[in-house]
Amino acid sequence: MRATATALPDFHAVIPAGGVGSRLWPLSRAEAPKFLHDLTGSGHTLLRDTWNRVLPLTGSDGIMVVTGRAHRAAVEAQLPELTDANIVLESEPKDSSAAIGLAAAILVRRNPEVVIGSFAADHVIGDAVAFRHAVSEAVAVAREGYVTTIGMTPTEPSVGFGYICCGEPLAIEGAPHAQLVTRFVEKPDLATATEYVASGEYLWNGGMFIARADRLLEELAQSQPELHTGLVRIAAAWDTPVRSQVVDAVWPGLLKIAIDYSVAEPAAAGGRLAVVRGTFPWDDVGDFSSLAKLLSNGRVGDLAILGEGARVLADSSSGVVVSRTSRLISLIGVQDIVVVDTSDALLVTTRENAQRVKSVVDAIKQSGRDDLL
Amino acid sequence: MRATATALPDFHAVIPAGGVGSRLWPLSRAEAPKFLHDLTGSGHTLLRDTWNRVLPLTGSDGIMVVTGRAHRAAVEAQLPELTDANIVLESEPKDSSAAIGLAAAILVRRNPEVVIGSFAADHVIGDAVAFRHAVSEAVAVAREGYVTTIGMTPTEPSVGFGYICCGEPLAIEGAPHAQLVTRFVEKPDLATATEYVASGEYLWNGGMFIARADRLLEELAQSQPELHTGLVRIAAAWDTPVRSQVVDAVWPGLLKIAIDYSVAEPAAAGGRLAVVRGTFPWDDVGDFSSLAKLLSNGRVGDLAILGEGARVLADSSSGVVVSRTSRLISLIGVQDIVVVDTSDALLVTTRENAQRVKSVVDAIKQSGRDDLL
Structure with a gap:
């Protein structure tokens, strides 16, 4: 069949x-x-x-x-x-x-x-x-x-x-x-x-x-x-x-x-x-730096935005914003930034540090806040 | 009297x-x-x-x-x-x-x-x-x-x-x-x-x-x-x-x-x-850079946190975090950062750009989103 x-x-x-x-x-x-x-x-x-x-x-x-x-x-x-x-x-x-x-x-x-x-x-x-x-x-x-x-x-x-x-x-x-x-x-x-x-x-x-x-x-x-x-x-x-x-x-x-x-x-x-x-x-979109690259088709200096109805106000900024809330996200003068905005957790890092995000997850595990994992 | x-x-x-x-x-x-x-x-x-x-x-x-x-x-x-x-x-x-x-x-x-x-x-x-x-x-x-x-x-x-x-x-x-x-x-x-x-x-x-x-x-x-x-x-x-x-x-x-x-x-x-x-x-706490300085008693390289019950997980980061929500805020490898987390708006900038925050307010005014002002 x-x-x-x-x-x-x-x-x-x-x-x-x-x-x-x-x-x-x-x-x-x-x-x-x-x-x-x-x-x-x-x-x-x-x-x-x-x-x-x-x-x-x-x-x-x-x-x-x-x-x-x-x-x-x-x-x-x-x-x-x-x-x-x-x-x-x-x-x-x-x-x-x-x-x-x-x-x-x-x-x-x-x-x-x-x-x-x-x-x-x-x-x-x-x-x-x-x-x-x-x-x-x-x-x-x-x-x-x-x-x-x-x-x-x-x-x-x-x-x-x-x-x-x-x-x-x-x-x-x-x-x-x-x-x-x-x-x-x-x-x-x-x-x-x-x-x-x-x-x-x-x-x-x-x-x-x-x-x-x-x-x-x-x-x-x-x-x-x-x-x-x-x-x-x-x-x-x-x-x-x-x-x-x-x-x-x-x-x-x-x-x-x-x-x-x-x-x-x-x-x-x-x-x-x-x-x-x-x-x-x-x-394989292994981290947020890969995501930024993927969303901006590899163009360095762009600000990539992911999120239906994302509201981002950016001034001289590059990197990637992932929006999972209806909040206004304002960026001023931040380069290669990674901002991930969800209802119960916010991440701010840089593309260079994207691989280190796993360490936050490990720290949360250790703190017993499994609801955030 | x-x-x-x-x-x-x-x-x-x-x-x-x-x-x-x-x-x-x-x-x-x-x-x-x-x-x-x-x-x-x-x-x-x-x-x-x-x-x-x-x-x-x-x-x-x-x-x-x-x-x-x-x-x-x-x-x-x-x-x-x-x-x-x-x-x-x-x-x-x-x-x-x-x-x-x-x-x-x-x-x-x-x-x-x-x-x-x-x-x-x-x-x-x-x-x-x-x-x-x-x-x-x-x-x-x-x-x-x-x-x-x-x-x-x-x-x-x-x-x-x-x-x-x-x-x-x-x-x-x-x-x-x-x-x-x-x-x-x-x-x-x-x-x-x-x-x-x-x-x-x-x-x-x-x-x-x-x-x-x-x-x-x-x-x-x-x-x-x-x-x-x-x-x-x-x-x-x-x-x-x-x-x-x-x-x-x-x-x-x-x-x-x-x-x-x-x-x-x-x-x-x-x-x-x-x-x-x-x-x-x-x-006079004129901007977030002043706030960072004030809260850290002028110590450069510190991460100052303002907000009752603020939950911040920071790794190799400095600057200031203002938390007005109960969200977990994670920072990885961001220096002299300014993160202001409120229920309807998020700001991410650097201490160097702190004076430019007013330009965001002007942009919001022009966009007619007075509820965010």
Whole structure:
């Protein structure tokens, strides 16, 4: 059952909708994490944008969302087409290996030939057509047994991403841009990242993994056998009356580990990781400085404003203002400023200090003011 | 009728409670001007602090307040001891010559020997005992016929004050520190102010004028005869049934002019202005940079916080935060910042730009959002 003619057969998207986005506090909150916000002024949340972007490749029955129990209502409000068969609720966060691995284990039982593609719920992608071209190539590569990523051209030596070293082109029909990956390094240190970017041989991992579900599970079985066993146990019970019983028994004990470590690094080491270079604009909007850059299309010296009906009076100021109240916000002579105005918390910092926002969140945690998180 | 033993006979204080304090927006507002705020964390408004400071010299029957009709209730709430005989309500602001001149004209009819002392409602003075010593000296000088000011040692070449050039000591009993003023220059340009401060011969005018009421009115009669005539007409009707009739007829047509121009400059030119040097800490808290300095006792690099129950989480930040809401205010890595958080308006600027706050107020006026003023 595919909704559109261009849908890819046996392809199922998975959207892990998990991380809070602490560096975007007080906009992102436990109750309203990053993926539930409109960070581009598109009028849609990032989650809905993600859904819309992948929809032509899958139809609405072909997208599974993995999210926390607390966010079920908000996710369903954003995605009224989402069916019960396609929602996986986590009782507690267990990182991406468990989230994507469980989706793979459930989906492979329903369709042994399934290729899954996981797409973060909180990234911003600028050219949906180019995105779908890249995914289509990656699916073709995945059908040949490769775990496949979509690589983005790095613009700076960020230490927040995985780095992909590109090797030989792969001669796969329908995937003219696919290359073998000779090395995958998750979050290197700054010196290493600088070297990688300077070499021109590395791409950033854009957080998208496309693979046959059975292949992805094989990688997990090899690198993290206990985690794999747990996920397979849950999946076996998933479409049965004992689902919640098994979930409650198994899920809490699962290892928390990012899929970059459990799947991408070992697959690369074994010559089983491929990459398709993405040519579309991509941003993970990791902090308010990224948000400022995104909203101002990279123009330095601009003041970017996010917020429906935001009322900002600015004089000789640059940076970004996020308004979630109806208050008038006046700025005079402040450069590269970050102002985030919400009903119960206000943040004032600079773009340079944007990465330090997480420390405020940590301080609030320690102070016991969980209502502000 | 004097409340305390140390009260000065025939002395009556006048507190003009007028200016909004635009440079302290959005803290100071038309509805809640500067004098109705606690800017020191004393727990009292500046108006109440002014009253308390002068009270031992006058008793509560000896203080007259001149304020706008709109502020009557707020003023009376702050000063429950204030009697009807001592409140002068302005239908519209007419600057200090009219405000103080009318008080003088009313009071001289009640007591021809009265010496009045006018004290701004929105200044901060640190040592009330030293203040009262200076005022006592000034009253002694005023009894000899001088218009008398209290001069403050300048700390910088501010262009916002009047400058007093000190001449010969005056040999007046009870006023060992009194000097003749050879020149009074209201708000000079920066070059002139710099020269004055460097010379060491000038004091700032602290905005306090002490004079026999009849002498002050003589100065006004000479420099601004029409204004003087209008004030005398109103005063003649003041304690009669036709007060409001005469006020309505005369007040709107009165000239708006600061008493510094109408009285202090001409009195100085005529050798009729005297000064007593004040040795107490004094601040007119003209903008948020002054407020920051005041609250941090001049320590640079500190973060000053004003607001009962203010919740501020600051990391490597300096400047001043004024909190009028219960919101958490987080600052990261912002130096010399000014953050003023009120329920309907937020200001973010720097101490360096503090004087430009008035431009925001002007912009709001032009936008027609009078509710925010």
